[in-house]
Amino acid sequence: MAQVSLKNLKKSYDGKQDVLASINLEIDDGEFVVLVGPSGCGKSTLLRMLSGLEEITSGDLVIDNVRCNDLAPAKRGIAMVFQSYALYPHMNVYKNMAFGLKIHGAGKEEIDRRIKHAAGILKIDHLLHRLPRELSGGQRQRVAIGRAIVREPKLFLFDEPLSNLDAALRVQTRLEIAKLHRDLKATIVYVTHDQVEAMTLGDKIVVMHDGHIQQAGTPLELYQQPANLFVAGFIGSPKMNLIEGVVADAGASGVSVTLAGGQVLRTEVDGSSLKAGDRVTVGIRSEHLWENSNGSEQFTGTVNLVEHLGEANFLYITLSNGQDVVVRGDGEREVAIGDTVSLSAPAASFHVFNHDGKALRRLKPGNMVAAKRVA
Amino acid sequence: MKRFSFWHVVVFLAPAFLIYTVFSAYPLLDTLRQGFYTTSDTGHQSWIGIANYTKLLTDPQWSDGFWNAMKNNVKFFLIHMCIQNPIGLLLAALLSLKGVKGAKAYQTVLFLPTLLSVVIIGFIWQLILSPLWGVSESLMTHVGLGEHFAPWLGQEETALITLALISVWQFVGIPMMLIYASLIAIPEEIIEAAVVEGASPWRIFWTIRLPLILPTLGLVTILTFVGNFNAFDLIYSVKGAIAGPNFSTDILGTYFYRTFFGYQSQVGSPTMGAAVATTMFLIILAGVGVYTFLIQRKLQRHSF
Amino acid sequence: MTKNIGKLSATAFTQLVLALFTLISMFPIVLIIINAFKSRDGIFDNPMALPTSETFSLVGFHKVLDKSPFLHFFENSLIVTVGSLVLILLFAAMAAWALSEYKFKGSRWLAVYLAFGIMVPIRLGTVSILQLAVQFNLVNTLTILVLVYVAQGLPLAIMILSEFMQQIPKELKEAARCDGVGEFKIFFQIILPLIRPAVATVAVFTMVPIWNDLWFPLILAPGEETQTVTLGVQQFIGQYVTDWNAVLASLSLAVAPVLLMYIFASRQLIRGITAGAVK
Numbered sequence: 001m002a003q004v005s006l007k008n009l010k011k012s013y014d015g016k017q018d019v020l021a022s023i024n025l026e027i028d029d030g031e032f033v034v035l036v037g038p039s040g041c042g043k044s045t046l047l048r049m050l051s052g053l054e055e056i057t058s059g060d061l062v063i064d065n066v067r068c069n070d071l072a073p074a075k076r077g078i079a080m081v082f083q084s085y086a087l088y089p090h091m092n093v094y095k096n097m098a099f100g101l102k103i104h105g106a107g108k109e110e111i112d113r114r115i116k117h118a119a120g121i122l123k124i125d126h127l128l129h130r131l132p133r134e135l136s137g138g139q140r141q142r143v144a145i146g147r148a149i150v151r152e153p154k155l156f157l158f159d160e161p162l163s164n165l166d167a168a169l170r171v172q173t174r175l176e177i178a179k180l181h182r183d184l185k186a187t188i189v190y191v192t193h194d195q196v197e198a199m200t201l202g203d204k205i206v207v208m209h210d211g212h213i214q215q216a217g218t219p220l221e222l223y224q225q226p227a228n229l230f231v232a233g234f235i236g237s238p239k240m241n242l243i244e245g246v247v248a249d250a251g252a253s254g255v256s257v258t259l260a261g262g263q264v265l266r267t268e269v270d271g272s273s274l275k276a277g278d279r280v281t282v283g284i285r286s287e288h289l290w291e292n293s294n295g296s297e298q299f300t301g302t303v304n305l306v307e308h309l310g311e312a313n314f315l316y317i318t319l320s321n322g323q324d325v326v327v328r329g330d331g332e333r334e335v336a337i338g339d340t341v342s343l344s345a346p347a348a349s350f351h352v353f354n355h356d357g358k359a360l361r362r363l364k365p366g367n368m369v370a371a372k373r374v375a
Numbered sequence: 376m377k378r379f380s381f382w383h384v385v386v387f388l389a390p391a392f393l394i395y396t397v398f399s400a401y402p403l404l405d406t407l408r409q410g411f412y413t414t415s416d417t418g419h420q421s422w423i424g425i426a427n428y429t430k431l432l433t434d435p436q437w438s439d440g441f442w443n444a445m446k447n448n449v450k451f452f453l454i455h456m457c458i459q460n461p462i463g464l465l466l467a468a469l470l471s472l473k474g475v476k477g478a479k480a481y482q483t484v485l486f487l488p489t490l491l492s493v494v495i496i497g498f499i500w501q502l503i504l505s506p507l508w509g510v511s512e513s514l515m516t517h518v519g520l521g522e523h524f525a526p527w528l529g530q531e532e533t534a535l536i537t538l539a540l541i542s543v544w545q546f547v548g549i550p551m552m553l554i555y556a557s558l559i560a561i562p563e564e565i566i567e568a569a570v571v572e573g574a575s576p577w578r579i580f581w582t583i584r585l586p587l588i589l590p591t592l593g594l595v596t597i598l599t600f601v602g603n604f605n606a607f608d609l610i611y612s613v614k615g616a617i618a619g620p621n622f623s624t625d626i627l628g629t630y631f632y633r634t635f636f637g638y639q640s641q642v643g644s645p646t647m648g649a650a651v652a653t654t655m656f657l658i659i660l661a662g663v664g665v666y667t668f669l670i671q672r673k674l675q676r677h678s679f
Numbered sequence: 680m681t682k683n684i685g686k687l688s689a690t691a692f693t694q695l696v697l698a699l700f701t702l703i704s705m706f707p708i709v710l711i712i713i714n715a716f717k718s719r720d721g722i723f724d725n726p727m728a729l730p731t732s733e734t735f736s737l738v739g740f741h742k743v744l745d746k747s748p749f750l751h752f753f754e755n756s757l758i759v760t761v762g763s764l765v766l767i768l769l770f771a772a773m774a775a776w777a778l779s780e781y782k783f784k785g786s787r788w789l790a791v792y793l794a795f796g797i798m799v800p801i802r803l804g805t806v807s808i809l810q811l812a813v814q815f816n817l818v819n820t821l822t823i824l825v826l827v828y829v830a831q832g833l834p835l836a837i838m839i840l841s842e843f844m845q846q847i848p849k850e851l852k853e854a855a856r857c858d859g860v861g862e863f864k865i866f867f868q869i870i871l872p873l874i875r876p877a878v879a880t881v882a883v884f885t886m887v888p889i890w891n892d893l894w895f896p897l898i899l900a901p902g903e904e905t906q907t908v909t910l911g912v913q914q915f916i917g918q919y920v921t922d923w924n925a926v927l928a929s930l931s932l933a934v935a936p937v938l939l940m941y942i943f944a945s946r947q948l949i950r951g952i953t954a955g956a957v958k
Contacts, residue, residue, distance in 0.1 A: 053567050074573025086564035090586045099582075100572030151572070383862050387777035391770040391793070391833050398830035399796050402804030402811065409806060466700060469693045481697045483945045485704050490941060492891035492909045495933050498916055499707050502926070510710065510726045544704065556953040576689075597798075605800040608893040612913055628802075635806060636898075645806045652803045663798045 002064050002077065002154035002187045003029045004050075009059035011045055019045055020211045022059070027204075032181050032188045034202035037234070039193055041208040044159060047191045051080050051157050063154065074103070079148035080157040083164065085140045087132040087147070094128040097147045111150075118149040121183070138169045145180070158190040162197060174200060195235055199223075207231050224365035229357040232283050238314060240283045240351070241325040250274035255352055255360070257282055261321030265297055267350035269360040283351035286314065287328040295344030301325070303339045317341065403656070409649035420646060427650035441651070443622055444630035447535055451626055452603040454539035455546075460595055462543070463550025468580065470551070471558040482555070486548035493545065493608040500541045501613055504528055528613065531623040538624055542609055546602070550595045557591040558584060590671070597666040604659055607632065627655050708934065715739055715924075715931040722923055739928030743915070746925070748903075749932060752911035759821050759907060760890050763828035767885050768878055770829065771836035776866050778837070779844040780852070790841075796834035801827065802894055812899050819902035827895055832885040839884075843877040844870065880951030883944055890937065908933050 004027040011020040020042045027033050035043040048054035050061065052073030061068045068076045079100075087096050094115060101111045119125045122142045132140055141161060148156055161177075162170045178201055181188055192198055198205050199219045207214040207222065207230070214234075215227040226232035232240045245257035248264055255271035257280055258264050265282060274280065289299075301317040304324075312331040318324050327343060329335065348364040410427055412420040431437050466485060470478050488496065503510050504527060512524040527537040561584060569579045607628030610618050616633050618625035633641070635648030713729055714722045721734025728734070743749050778790050801808075808827060809818075817823035847870065855865050871878075896910040906914065912933045919925045941948075 051571055053570060072573070073571045078571065080568070080571045082564045082568055084562060084564045086562070086568035088565060088569075088583060099569070099574075103573045103578065147568075384777050384781050384783055386863075387773040387781075387866070388789070390766075391774035391837065392789075394766075394770065394826060394829050395793060395796065395833050398808065398811070398826050399801050399804065399833075400792070402807035403799065403801075405807035405810075406804050462700070466697070469697055472693060475690075475693055475697070477694075477697075479949075481701050482949055483941075484701045486945075486949065487938075487941060488704050488708070490887050490891075490937050491708075491934060492893070492912075492937075494891070494893050494909050494913050495930055496707075498912075498926070498930055499711050502923075502930075503707055503710065508723065508726060508923075513726075544707075547700075548704075552949070552952045559953065601798060601800065605802060607802070611897075612893065631805075645810070649806045652806060656799065656803045659799060659803075 003027070004064075004155060004187065004189075005060075005062045006050075007060040007062070009046070009049060009061060010057045011042070011049060011054065012057050018057075018211055020049075023213060025206060025213065025216060027187060027189065030185045030187055032178075032190065032201060032203045034198040034205045035189065035191045035208060036193065036195060036198035036202075036205060037208035037214075042211040043191045043193075043208045046208070047157055047159055047189060050076075050155070050189060051078055052076055074100075077154035078157055079151045079153035079155075080159065081144045081148050081161045083160040085132075085144040085161075085164075087140060087143055089132055092129050092131050093124065093135075093143050093146075096132070096143060097150050100147070100151050114150040114152070115146075118146045121149065121180070122146050137165055138173065141165060141173060145177075149180075149184070154187065156186050156188045158188065160192055161190075162192070162194075170197075177201060195237070199235070205235075207234055209234075225359065225362060226351065227359050229281065229283075229353050229359075232351060232353070232359070236285055238286050238326045238328070240285050241289070243282045243284070243323050243325075245280055245282055247271070247274050247276050247278040247280055249276055250278070253363070254347070255280070257352070259321055260323065263299075263321060265350070266347045267352050268348040268363045269350065269352045270363060271352070271360060273360070274354065279355045281353040281357070283353065284325075284345055284349060285328075286326040288349040289325060289327045289343045289345050291315075291327065291329050291333070291341060291343060293342060293344045295346040295349070297345050297347060297350075299343045299345075301341060301343065303335055303337055303341060306335050306337065315341070317343070319343075406649045406652050407656070409646050410653040412646045412649075414644055414646045427647055428654070431647075431650055431654065437647075440622065440625065440630055440633075441654075444618075444625045444627050447624065448604055448606075448626040450535060451539050451542075451606065452600060454536065455543060455599050455603055456596065458540070459543040459547050460550045460592075460599065463547050463595070464554055464592075466547070466551045467554035467558055468584075470555050482552070486552055488545045489548040491545070493542075494612040496541065496545045497609045497612040500544075501528060504537070529620065531620045534614070534620060535624045538609060538613060541613075542606070549598070553591055553595055553598075554588060557588040561587050593666060593670045596670075597663060600662045600666075601659055604655060604662070627651070627658075631655065708938075711927055712931050712934070715927040719924055722927070736924070739924030739926075740932070742919075742922065742925040743929045743932060746919070747911060747915045747929075749908075749911065749915075749929070751904075752906055752908045753936070755821060755905060756890060756907040756909070759824045759828065760886055762821070762825045763832060763889050764882055764886055766825065766829045767832040767836050768882060771833050771881070772840050772871060772874065772878070773866070774833070775837045775840035775844055776870060779841045793834055793837055796831070797838060801831045805894070805898060808895075809898060817899075819900050819905050821900065821905055823899050824895055824905075824907075827899065828889045828892075832889070836881045836885060839881050840874060840877055843874045847873055879947055883948045883951065887937070908936075 006023050006025040006027075009020060009023040010018055012018045023046060025033075035046060037043050045054055049056050052068070052071065056069045063076060088099065091099065097115045097118065098111050101114065106114075115128070116125070119128060122145060124139065124142050124146060127135060127139060127143070132143070135143065141164075144161070158177075162173055165173060174197060180186075181201075190201060199222075202219060204216060205219055205222055206216045209230050215222060215231045217225075222231060222235045226235060226240075229242070233242075243259060245259045245265065248256040248258045250256070250271035252270055252272040254266060254268050255274060256264050256266050259282075267282065299319050301319040303315050303317055305316040307314040307316075308331065310331050313329050313333075313335065315327040315329050315335060316324065317327055335341070348362070348366070351362065352360045354360065409420070411422060411424060413423045413427065414420055431441050469475065470482060502508055506512065506524075506526050512521065515521050515524050525533065527533040565583065566579060569583050574582070604627060606626060610624050610626055610629050611632070614624050616629060616636075616638055618629045631648060631651045633643075634651045635643050635645060637643030710726065714726060716730045716737065717734045718736035718738065721728070721730065721736070724734075730736075774793065778786060778793075812818045812823045815823075817826075851869060851873075852865060855869055860869075891909055892907075893909050893913060896905075896907045897913075900906070901910065912929050915929050916926050
């Protein structure tokens with residue numbers, strides 16, 4: 001098991017613009033780190049730099065106190081699971097798993113023992129003598145993971161391993177990967193573009209955009225305290241509601257913001273860096289806009305569209321000041337298009353971003369759902 | 376709902392079917408038939424069973440020439456298999472490497488000779504190898520091999536090999552392109568998986584790439600086989616129908632031609648020619664049969 | 680560092696091998712062409728040199744054009760090649776359409792029957808083809824060459840075009856049929872334009888062997904009037920074998936059209952091979 005640190009890692013092609021700019025990241029032993037971001041954000045490039053498939057332009061990659069920049073992939077003690085599984089089509093499952101071990105000169109019995117063990121964990125014992133094309137997508141996925149497990153690597157790298165599976169299988173395999181991580185106590189770096197995968201699997205989530213790390217933290221940190229507008233928009237579904245406004249009054253214990261239409265909103269964030277007149281963006285998650293008047297900040301609006309999910313519904317509402325918001329409402333409550341509704345939210349539930357898009361620290365990022373009931 | 380009529384099918388298929396049948400299928404079948412006939416001096420044909428074939432295979436007047444041509448043709452084929460196809464494989468492997476500068480240009484030039492007429496190529500090499508002109512000799516002298524030069528095309532021991540090498544020179548582009556196409560069809564991730572597992576480029580080539588392109592190597596083999604056992608133009612243009620010196624470059628194609636049209640004192644015979652053509656047909660059919668039923672079935676095509 | 684040196688030497692090796700083979704495949708052709716533009720002395724004194732003002736001479740070309748109807752050979756080759764090509768493409772496309780679109784009794788057997796000609800060389804039927812030509816009074820005509828080449832080219836063309844037609848989305852044809860468009864109109868106005876890229880590839884594949892063939896012109900149309908370039912050059916060189924200027928010039932003339940075509944079509948051709956050959 002491994003402790004990995006990335007120091008000022010950079011990647012550029014032919015000396016042109018940086019694809020990745022100065023990546024700094026610490027990965028603890030046994031940690032499950034998810035790199036997440038939209039396509040083209042550099043997450044796959046970063047993973048391939050860890051694996052050694054992509055050269056590191058500058059900076060240091062240190063695995064267990066050994067600088068690995070110039071080590072061949074096989075010498076880094078890593079194993080990789082590819083998006084397309086990349087099973088060798090002409091070898092059966094057993095030979096697929098044995099290939100890497102043979103290269104490293106493992107004995108016959110040792111190879112056999114490791115394969116049987118991995119096959120047991122993944123429940124693919126009965127498939128060992130089949131060729132990849134005779135397997136279903138889910139089975140191929142397991143073999144690809146098995147091929148990584150038998151190598152007993154210090155570090156597992158997963159490149160969007162679930163994106164070729166259908167929705168139901170994806171959920172199931174996700175759970176299995178989580179269980180595998182727990183059982184093997186393995187260090188894992190996992191790339192995905194799917195925020196649900198990221199939130200459910202990661203001990204630490206690294207949100208990337210345009211070659212930069214936007215924020216790294218636990219799932220809850222990202223949800224409660226997104227560092228900037230990009231992370232705020234990327235994590236959470238439906239997207240966080242964002243409302244433009246101007247600071248009326250700011251201090252360490254809260255910021256008041258004047259919205260379009262003149263309403264003044266009180267928020268509980270550390271506003272010591274702001275002054276009256278600054279332009280800011282206020283954010284509120286759809287589940288924090290309540291269809292009651294328990295919150296301190298009050299709104300009214302008209303329902304444009306209702307999406308019924310069963311346990312909840314999404315109400316698309318235009319507020320009286322013309323701002324469009326999404327509200328996650330009680331799924332079993334009858335709401336009709338055209339209804340006028342009153343909404344409220346506690347001052348503590350708001351996020352505020354300055355004109356650079358950076359978030360101000362929320363003072364009480366606690367459990368808003370509980371607050372809704374208590375109040 | 377029946378959305379097409381009998382006439383649609385007939386109109387669409389008739390031209391191709393008719394021309395193919397009259398000028399390809401029928402002549403082939405008729406050739407098989409004529410192999411069992413003999414031609415009298417007046418040109419009348421009469422049935423003689425397998426006599427043509429026994430003559431061809433056992434009567435020294437015919438069989439010496441036939442087996443000589445057969446032996447030469449096998450040699451011709453083996454030279455292609457041992458030199459043309461490995462070189463094609465080497466070039467394809469190099470071209471398919473990542474980031475080879477000028478790969479497209481190399482490909483274009485290396486493939487060019489395959490498009491030129493075999494006749495022209497034959498003449499060109501005849502000139503280059505000619506002791507009269509001395510191009511080869513002076514080139515070899517430059518690299519210190521001057522005394523090894525010989526009029527290769529004129530010597531009994533070297534003429535066939537030289538012709539085969541000329542043919543290799545011309546057609547190496549075909550295996551190269553076919554193998555190249557199948558090499559680049561292998562998904563990059565499969566190769567990367569092997570890299571991550573620590574396989575050297577050498578090992579990746581032998582244990583991953585090569586097994587995955589075996590079907591293409593099979594295809595290249597059968598194409599070489601059919602092409603070689605049907606060859607004629609090169610030998611005829613360089614050495615004429617006599618395939619000298621002393622029949623040392625005679626292959627089945629030239630033997631067929633001489634049998635059919637005659638040469639020097641021997642009178643041509645369409646029926647005997649048909650027997651030779653039928654024999655060639657059976658050889659090629661056997662090759663294609665072995666390929667389809669044994670090799671192609673065993674070699675699984677991998678869909679990636 | 681050692682890794683970089685290894686990589687560098689591997690690149691150098693690759694470039695070296697490729698450059699060497701490229702040189703080997705270019706050399707003979709270039710040698711013939713540059714010497715075709717030289718005087719007899721220039722050809723023998725220094726074969727490797729480019730023509731200089733002293734050695735430059737077009738005497739070879741003059742001789743070829745004077746002593747043989749070379750332009751007429753070109754004309755014959757062009758008529759045969761283009762004629763065969765047009766018929767092959769049209770008939771093959773029609774047959775491929777019928778075979779891939781209409782399922783009728785025996786359509787599979789018909790496809791196998793037509794595919795047989797891909798592997799079995801038509802040359803083996805020469806005895807009977809010559810007899811047919813005599814019977815139809817077509818010996819020494821370009822027509823018999825065209826007919827034979829069409830028969831030779833059809834099988835492969837049908838196979839490649841069928842594969843392409845199967846990839847055309849069903850919806851396109853069904854939409855047309857729903858609009859009441861007739862089958863012939865569908866074929867000529869919808870299908871043919873769609874398979875244009877495949878047609879181009881097939882065209883190059885089919886054209887080259889026809890242009891270069893020696894066997895059938897030699898046997899079916901050896902008369903002076905109907906000689907193609909390949910046969911014409913072969914006969915001409917046989918006759919003037921000692922006149923180096925003329926020989927070199929005739930070879931250059933014979934190579935020229937293919938070289939010119941390749942300069943324009945090499946991209947298309949190579950793409951066609953790399954995309955289609957794997958199947």
